Amino acid sequence: MPPWRLRADGLDLAVKVQPRARRPALGGLSPDGAALRIAVAEVPEDGRANRAVCEAVARALHLPNSAVAVLHGAGARQKTLRVTGDPASLAPILEKLIA
Known part of the structure; x- marks a missing residue:
């Protein structure tokens, strides 16, 4: 099951954040x-x-x-982000990021 939930106007994305990282990076699963x-x-x-x-x-x-935008978890490492856009075009990009 992917870490996002499709919505009519975009998707909700679950993320795990590591602040103060030496090298910023985005990708992979927790x-x-x-x-x-x-x-x-x-x-x-x-x-x-x-x-x-x-x-x-x-x-x-x-x-x-x-x-x-941050939907839930503004003060935590586990967050839910609300992404507004076409869910059909966003999902394939996210698939590449978790691969």
Whole structure:
């Protein structure tokens, strides 16, 4: 089961975030397979890491930054992101990211 749930206007994406990473990266699944792994260099203060996560996902999906927002888990490493866009075009890109 993929770490996203399709919606009419996009999808909800489960992510596991590693803040303060030496090398930012996006891809692969968490060890339990329930979330997309994202490493960001930003610190988790004042929403900086959340903004970096949203920007990284938006860049990977070829969307504007405003199309990705934190839905749940703003203060946690496990988050759910709301991605607005065509779900039929977003799902294949996410498939490549988890491969």
